Amino acid sequence: MTLRNRLFVLFAAIVVLGGVAAASLLHAADRAGEKDRPRAGGPAIVPGRVSLASGADRRIVFRNMAWGPHRDELVTVPADAPAGRRTASGVRCLRFHASGGTGICLQAVRGAVEDSYRAVVVGPALQERAHYPLPGVPTRARVSPSGRLVAWTVFVGGDSYASASFSTRTAVLDTSTGRLTASLEEFRVVKDGKEHRAADTNFWGVTFSRDDRHFYATMATGGRTYLVRGDLTARTVTTLHQNVECPSLSPDETRVVYKKRVAGAPADAPWHEYVLDLTTLRETALAEPRSVDDQAVWLDDHTVSYSLPGDYGADLYTVPADGSGAPKRLLTAALAPAFLK
């Protein structure tokens, strides 16, 4: 082939492949645009005021996943009418939690070239109190019962070719002093009674005690996961139990509900929701048969809530915390709830 012919073949291929690339881009952009239009049968949503203040009516604040102009916004519904009209705040969050008048909103920030993420600490009227840049994609967020401590976990990407390995980073913030522990990896680890150091130590899914000093979390090292109890004053974490991810401490602080990797489950749906008695370390399987990938939230001492994939990304379910009963759908097109009163 002459150089001219070869250049022609290359040019023709670039035109054809460029067309395919442009078509796929337009298709994806169109689909993304569709999510901004409300869909028939979706929940009614009106803009309004969302409050995190204690003392008001019992209510649920969560990330609205329903398509339309208020997608990904924090919305609120009365606790006794969860299927009712949603009031949208205008604040967009990927992950959210609130307690004691403090909220934590992990949100995406559109940049010139690349999206970045940040953690925004908000007050009772969702007004920003402080924000912190995040080193990766948000996954978990939690506020202590008093509203003083805040924790979040993000995924930090891998950096080698065709490698999907990446790690988590968990930060804890004291909102009263502004002191930020950027990574729990700074803490001393006591594993099975001995001090433990490893480059592969990862933490995720913090849940706080009422005393604003102790917390529980997942620690992974050497391919295993552990429930750890942490002490923010002593800056230590101590392993308590194996095969525990995303613990959530009950209001009476006697149990944690968590996801456990179960044998024989498919690789992409490996978990079952369990509750662990912190005194006896006895495990009880909850009645949810599906694999749950979420950090559950307690409604009260007897019921937990968690998300499962749904038509709009995620729906929220509840199940009794003692292994009895059956799961019930609480909210469609909803994620990351806080139950406030």
Add this chain to the structure above:
Amino acid sequence: MYVADSRSTPATAATAAARDLGPGRRAAVAPTVLALGTVSLVTDVSSEMVTAVLPLYLVAGLGLSPLGFGLLDGVYNGFSALVRLVGGHLADRGGRHKTVAALGYGLSALCKPLLLMAGSLPLIGAVLAADRTGKGLRTAPRDALISLASPEESRGRAFGVHRAMDTAGALIGPLVAFLILRQAAEGYDAVFTVSFCVAAIGVLVLLLFVPSRPRPLTVPPEGAPRASLKAALGLLRVPDVRRLTLTALLLGLATVSDSFVYLLLQRRLGVTDHWFALLPLGTAAAFLLLAVPLGRLADRVGRRRVFLGGHGALLLVYGALLSGWQSPALPFLVLALHGGFYAATDGVLMAAAAGCVPAALRSSGLALVQTGQALARFGCSIAFGAAWTAWGDRWALGAATAVLAVCAAAAFVLRPTTPGAAAAPTTGTVSEESPA
């Protein structure tokens, strides 16, 4: 910012001086090298687009929990090393470098649309393994083609040009991916489709513009070795090849993986989370800027010297990390040195290896040296992780520094018996040109 910093390294200053020494003697880089550089640039745009969005796709798009996914990484690495040897050997048999390279690039291209169809973790793992296989297959034949298309005295520069183009692609890829996601939120399918189209253009450039049988620049001597597995392994009996492989292996044993370097940068030098994701870009930018100057320097003062000098830069990286000195400039200096390490070692090693492996076994020989180095580095990462667990990061790094110093000293002692062989070019007047 990286630009300003990396320019202040002594290595580039030396290059600038070297450049002033011999003007007007530069021949153009061979068209085949530019074509292969273009193939690598385009392919890296394609693959880095995918790499950049893969974590996001797994977490946000598929809702998978990717923890523990990294465990398979080691397996792929070992497998990829073996595939590289196979690719090198296949390419030498009958001089099918281009065919084997095209197979490798083609396989990786086909993996892009497959990623979209693979909805579960094991399937995605399988597709990524196939992608890695393609990369393993193509590396040695491609480097052999570069070396066969360039005259001995300017091979360092040829590899430098290729590596610079390759790295440029790796820097552009993530940008393209994020621009697509900007236009179409959650448009991972568009990212993978565009990535495939880009990869296909790369394969086409290879097929159209890289000659299948590189014109030998030298007439093969009587009784030149024929490509066979036995002959490939027999390369290790050639003193220069053995010395070079041993040098690469020794120094590889003290080269801790990039992710550890970035982790240490954060822990010991206090790089904030916000910058963490950008650290690999710093290394890549320095690599991009220094690859050609250091390749040319290697042609002038000897490849072995520059290769060892690169490890000197790595030693400085370790030293800076050990110092724990909290200065805003230090992370930039560390990244510039780290990129300089790659620029002084990656292509330069191939240029040096090409000098002592006969053309008929070029691909196998290069694969042998690369594999030795890759396995040594892999071993180092495992040992480093274990040392970290046992002694903590400071002592692990101290041990790595000591091992690197000892290995560098040993590599220095392993100098070739024949002056110039395996290191400085054997032909022309270039080897005498070392600056005063």
